[in-house]
Amino acid sequence: MTHGAAVTSLRFTLVNSGDCDFIPLTLEDPAMSDSKIEWTDATWNPVAGCAIVTAGCTNCYAMRMAARLEAMNVDKYQGLTRKSGGRSVWTGAIRCDEAALQAPISWKRPRKIFVNSMSDLFHVDVPIDFIRRVWDVMGQTPRHTYQILTKRPERMASLLSSNGFPILPNVWLGTSVEDERILSRIDHLRATPAAVRFVSFEPLIGSVAGANLAGVDWAIVGGESGPRARPMEQAWVDEIHELCASAGAAFFFKQWGGRNKKAAGRTYLGQTWDALPAASM
Numbered sequence: 001m002t003h004g005a006a007v008t009s010l011r012f013t014l015v016n017s018g019d020c021d022f023i024p025l026t027l028e029d030p031a032m033s034d035s036k037i038e039w040t041d042a043t044w045n046p047v048a049g050c051a052i053v054t055a056g057c058t059n060c061y062a063m064r065m066a067a068r069l070e071a072m073n074v075d076k077y078q079g080l081t082r083k084s085g086g087r088s089v090w091t092g093a094i095r096c097d098e099a100a101l102q103a104p105i106s107w108k109r110p111r112k113i114f115v116n117s118m119s120d121l122f123h124v125d126v127p128i129d130f131i132r133r134v135w136d137v138m139g140q141t142p143r144h145t146y147q148i149l150t151k152r153p154e155r156m157a158s159l160l161s162s163n164g165f166p167i168l169p170n171v172w173l174g175t176s177v178e179d180e181r182i183l184s185r186i187d188h189l190r191a192t193p194a195a196v197r198f199v200s201f202e203p204l205i206g207s208v209a210g211a212n213l214a215g216v217d218w219a220i221v222g223g224e225s226g227p228r229a230r231p232m233e234q235a236w237v238d239e240i241h242e243l244c245a246s247a248g249a250a251f252f253f254k255q256w257g258g259r260n261k262k263a264a265g266r267t268y269l270g271q272t273w274d275a276l277p278a279a280s281m
Contacts, residue, residue, distance in 0.1 A: 020047075020096040020127055032103045032113070038254050038266065038274070039220055040114040040147055042107075046100040046134055047119040047126055049080040051092040053151050056178030056203055059228045062118045063088050087228070094125040101137055110143040122152040122159070132164050142170050145280065149174045149200055153188035160193050167193050172218070172277065174198035179206030190215045196277045201240055202254060204232045209239045213247035217277035223257025223264070232257060237268060250275035 032044045050062065067088035069077040076095055081088040104113065115121060115138075121131060138146045146168075150156050153175040159165060160173075173194040175185045178201070189197050196217045201208060203224030213219065221240050223232030237253070244251040253273040256264035266272060 020094050020125055020130065032100075032107060035114060035117070037114060037117075039112075039252055041111040043114045043117040044100065044104060044146075045116055045118045046097050046103075047094065047116050047121060047123070047130075048076055048097065049092075049094045050090050050119050050123060052090055054178065054182055055205060056176055056182075057090075057151070059203070059224060059226055059230075060090075061226060063090055064226070066090075066118060092125075094119065094123055096126065096130050101133055104137055104141045104144055107141075107144070110145070112145045112147060115146050115148045120150050120152055121148055122150045122155045124152070124155065128159060131159065135165055135168070138171055139166070139168055142168075144170060146171045147174065147198075148172065149176060149198075151176050151185070153185045153192065157188045157192040161191075165193075167195055169195045172196040172198055172280070174200055174218075174220075176200045176202065177208060177211070178203055180208055180210055181206075183208060183211050186211060186213070186216065196279050198277065203230065203257065204236055204240075205230045207236050207239060209243075211240070211243055213243050213249050216247060216249045217279055218250045218252065218275075219244050220252045220254055222254035223261075225255065225257040225259075225261040227259060229258050234268075241268075248278075250277050252276070 032042055035041060035043045063081055066077045067081045070081065076097065080091060080093050082091050121134065148171065156173065173192055174197065175189045177183060177185055177199055186199060197215060198218035198220065199216055200220045202220060202222035204221060205224065219240055221237055224230050241251055251273050252275055253266055253268040255261050255266045258264045
């Protein structure tokens with residue numbers, strides 16, 4: 001649930017199981033929502049909650065959204081954020097939602113689905129068995145295209161190289177890179193078995209001129225948005241555009257961002273850039 005999705009009349013009961021609080025199957029929860037995110041159609045959140053790891057997490061929209069849902073008395077999001085310095089930040093608590101696992105099966109029309117917009121599937125506290133069950137559902141629904149984005153690609157590479165995680169042609173695997181300090185994430189992505197690999201350079205808060213996009217099929221570029229948005233320089237976007245051209249990666253320009261992202265728009269070099277991975281065409 002994100003980007004203004006309705007969250008009325010929800011009922012949850014939490015039980016604890018290992019590292020992850022599990023929500024049993026007796027729920028009324030719109031586990032999947034249509035999305036306004038430019039590069040996807042819908043979101044699916046079998047996991048909620050996360051933890052700040054690098055500078056790109058500082059103004060995470062999901063933290064603000066989780067705090068709003070908690071204020072609306074949605075049990076699934078209780079205790080996932082706390083106030084710090086006048087803003088909401090993750091507590092590190094993770095919730096696994098049993099009922100949400102089945103949601104894509106009932107969604108008949110094919111969609112591009114962003115997996116865990118309110119969390120990170122490869123957070124260390126998401127149990128391997130739960131990740132495997134997410135994999136099973138994605139394998140059962142080849143009509144959908146799943147887009148998984150993580151800030152923990154080292155765990156993703158390790159788990160998906162093991163038994164029990166086949167390469168699914170309808171699953172795109174990606175990592176977030178906000179500046180040159182974490183370019184090593186792309187190396188972990190490259191080491192991950194995948195049908196399609198992508199990098200989200202969002203929020204782009206610094207140059208990534210040294211990025212190696214070999215083996216990467218798609219790059220998303222976007223500036224930070226919201227009340228504390230940090231500026232994005234066009235020179236940094238130019239660098240990524242050139243890197244994509246050299247590596248043969250599709251280039252998607254999402255937004256300039258800022259406090260009013262709609263006003264700033266998403267036109268770059270006089271046009272919109274909505275390319276998708278060649279392997280998906």
